[in-house]
Amino acid sequence: METIKLYNFDHYLRQFEAKVLVVDGQKVILDRTLFYPESGGQTGDTGVIGGVKVTNTKIEEGLIVHHLEKTPSIKAGDSVLGEIDWERRYRIMKLHTAAHIMEHFLWLRLGKIERKGSLVDEGKDRADYAYEGALRQEALKTVEEDTNRFLSEGHEVLIALDSDRPWIRHWRCGPVEMLCAGTHVKNTSEVGRIRLKRKNPGRGTERVETYLIEEYQP
Numbered sequence: 001m002e003t004i005k006l007y008n009f010d011h012y013l014r015q016f017e018a019k020v021l022v023v024d025g026q027k028v029i030l031d032r033t034l035f036y037p038e039s040g041g042q043t044g045d046t047g048v049i050g051g052v053k054v055t056n057t058k059i060e061e062g063l064i065v066h067h068l069e070k071t072p073s074i075k076a077g078d079s080v081l082g083e084i085d086w087e088r089r090y091r092i093m094k095l096h097t098a099a100h101i102m103e104h105f106l107w108l109r110l111g112k113i114e115r116k117g118s119l120v121d122e123g124k125d126r127a128d129y130a131y132e133g134a135l136r137q138e139a140l141k142t143v144e145e146d147t148n149r150f151l152s153e154g155h156e157v158l159i160a161l162d163s164d165r166p167w168i169r170h171w172r173c174g175p176v177e178m179l180c181a182g183t184h185v186k187n188t189s190e191v192g193r194i195r196l197k198r199k200n201p202g203r204g205t206e207r208v209e210t211y212l213i214e215e216y217q218p
Contacts (some may be wrong), residue, residue: 002066003064004032005131006143008169011093011183014086014127015093020050020078028066028074033057034084042096042182047084047122054082089183091122091212094191097184098147099125099210102162104176106147106208109139116205120182124211126199135198140208144196152172180195 001194006016018030028049035057038044049110053069074080075105099120106129114130155174162168171180173188193214199207 001029001063002188004208005029005064006032006034007036007183008181011185015081015083017079018080020074020076021176023072023075026068026071028068028072030066030080030082033064033066034082035064036183037088040180041120042092042184043121045084045089047082049082050078050080075144088122090185092120093183093185094212095122095125095210096120096180096182097188098151098194098212099127099190100171100176100178100180100196101150101173101188101197102143102147102185102208102210103127103148105143108146110135110145124209126207126209128201128205128207130204132204134200135206137198140196140198144194147196148193151188151191151194154187156187157184159184 001021006013007127013034016032016034018032019026021031022029026036032127035054036042037044037059037108039059047054049066049068052072054066056065056067058065078195098156099118103115116128116130117129118125158172160170160172162170168179169181170196171178171184192212195211195213197211201207
């Protein structure tokens with residue numbers, strides 16, 4: 001039993017039709033979905049399935065599981081309409097793209113310091129780095145300025161499958177390249193402007209938070 005990941009084919013789709021495979025209380029598994037499950041540092045999508053609110057999407061025992069607000073009336077074999085919370089997803093796409101660009105300029109400034117973890121949701125992206133001492137405000141300000149300049153230049157974002165490992169996705173934007181299976185915008189001009197904030201979650205770790213301050217409106 002495997003769910004087709006429709007979000008891999010088009011990050012901008014909002015609605016889809018699917019067949020219900022499993023209903024287990026407030027958990028639902030579909031044969032296809034646009035709901036991105038929490039993974040790779042990106043939070044899970046929310047939205048509506050069959051008229052019931054989806055509060056989270058996760059991977060459980062290798063399966064994409066939609067967590068609903070209440071037990072639905074649908075059953076296995078039924079056809080349902082699903083719709084993601086597009087406004088929330090689009091903000092996540094913008095922040096996720098901006099965070100990759102931010103990291104590129106952070107590494108240019110400080111060297112390729114180890115990323116220890118990250119999480120992006122609709123409010124912000126946070127990335128933790130192994131770093132002794134405190135990130136200097138002047139350095140972070142330069143990274144912020146470089147990131148905003150790059151975003152405003154309108155660079156195309158490209159995502160390609162690995163020829164030998166089709167489950168691996170390569171993310172490319174100008175000089176920036178990495179492996180990432182999350183959702184992103186097509187062009188950096190869609191992001192708008194960002195602001196960076198430093199935090200210190202513990203000794204030997206520095207956190208950089210990315211916020212949207214001026215958003216592109218399609």
